[in-house]
Amino acid sequence: MTDTAFLRLRGVVKKFHSFTALHGIDLDIREGEFFTIVGPSGSGKSTMIRLLVGMDDVTEGQIHLRDERIDQMPANLRPTCMVFQSLALFPHMSVGQNIEFPLKLRKEPPAQRRERVNELLDLLHLPRSYYDKRISQCSGGERQRIALARALAFDPEILFFDEPLSALDYRLRKTLEKELKDLHHRTGKTFVYITHSLEEAMVMSDRIAIMKDGRIEQIATADEIYRRPVSRFVAEFMGEVNLFNVRCGHDGAVSGPGLSTRGDLTAEGLPAGSEALLMVRPEYVQFAAPSEQYDYILQGRVREEYILGSRIQYEIEGPQDKRITVEKLRQNRLDDAVGKQVRLGFNAEKTHLIGNG
Numbered sequence: 001m002t003d004t005a006f007l008r009l010r011g012v013v014k015k016f017h018s019f020t021a022l023h024g025i026d027l028d029i030r031e032g033e034f035f036t037i038v039g040p041s042g043s044g045k046s047t048m049i050r051l052l053v054g055m056d057d058v059t060e061g062q063i064h065l066r067d068e069r070i071d072q073m074p075a076n077l078r079p080t081c082m083v084f085q086s087l088a089l090f091p092h093m094s095v096g097q098n099i100e101f102p103l104k105l106r107k108e109p110p111a112q113r114r115e116r117v118n119e120l121l122d123l124l125h126l127p128r129s130y131y132d133k134r135i136s137q138c139s140g141g142e143r144q145r146i147a148l149a150r151a152l153a154f155d156p157e158i159l160f161f162d163e164p165l166s167a168l169d170y171r172l173r174k175t176l177e178k179e180l181k182d183l184h185h186r187t188g189k190t191f192v193y194i195t196h197s198l199e200e201a202m203v204m205s206d207r208i209a210i211m212k213d214g215r216i217e218q219i220a221t222a223d224e225i226y227r228r229p230v231s232r233f234v235a236e237f238m239g240e241v242n243l244f245n246v247r248c249g250h251d252g253a254v255s256g257p258g259l260s261t262r263g264d265l266t267a268e269g270l271p272a273g274s275e276a277l278l279m280v281r282p283e284y285v286q287f288a289a290p291s292e293q294y295d296y297i298l299q300g301r302v303r304e305e306y307i308l309g310s311r312i313q314y315e316i317e318g319p320q321d322k323r324i325t326v327e328k329l330r331q332n333r334l335d336d337a338v339g340k341q342v343r344l345g346f347n348a349e350k351t352h353l354i355g356n357g
């Protein structure tokens, strides 16, 4: 992967009559990167992909691929390719005929085509004997792989994926997530992927852009976004989270209702007197014995216990009816938890402060 921008969006606006679906998007995607755009329904993900592949026109702004401006270029001339959510395979053709379709368009000789199809079948972990199999005899997961093989046969500079796994069952989705990540490594191509599934984004991506209401809220690695979200929206979108309204005192100390803090705790980077959100993820909140020291301490009562396979989630009623989520591995399960009074503790190094909360 290179550090220079490969696909560059500057001030991209998309309007549908009086409705603005994208508000001046600036975005740099690097060559060879697995870049995922994630966001809730209606945030503008599909609109963005449609502009990138040329299925729709930008209202304002520019899109560059390397040094070439492509936003005015017809879709069929753009060196890109799309893998659709609903598969657009030719059902009356065999697997091999489907995959070699782009090669035929390029008038490659049959022997060469056959060789390339075999390479692609190998790459997607499909048996070579599938060459003659009919699409209608293939499973959902196999069809996804065939569609991917066909997309790769176009030899595009960038592959765009519009929620390709959303229709599949959980197990198959998990398998294909890993395969896609592996395929990305092995092909070295630039993948631009959209999904509303955060988990999918986190498993596969080098970087993630989080969209909300036609704007990008944050672009970073999954780890960075999880640990240091820039807003309440991103913090909540990235999974279970505890957020406390706190005030940064004039002496720099952080305080919040019901939160006991070590006296010398200070809020780095936030102005004195400002209000903020103190974030701590459920896995960093401990059930603290009376003698145990933590930077932040609060009291509560366990309302519910949820068993999530290998993890257990506790819902705690804290001070002023505040709900706090605590997560433990099953082996650290609290005995007879529901109804228990608990002392909760967490350390400042596991927290993050979001300004203007």
Ligand SMILES: Nc1ncnc2c1ncn2[C@@H]1O[C@H](COP(=O)(O)OP(=O)(O)OP(=O)(O)O)[C@@H](O)[C@H]1O
Pocket: 016, 019, 021, 039, 040, 041, 042, 043, 044, 045, 046, 047, 048, 196
């Ligand atoms: N052709 C259109 N005409 C009018 N409004 C549109 C059109 N296409 C999209 N929109 C609006 O633009 C906004 C963004 O839509 P878009 O499909 O890009 O969202 P999305 O994030 O992909 O959502 P989803 O996850 O549900 O597919 C929505 O409010 C949608 O109603």
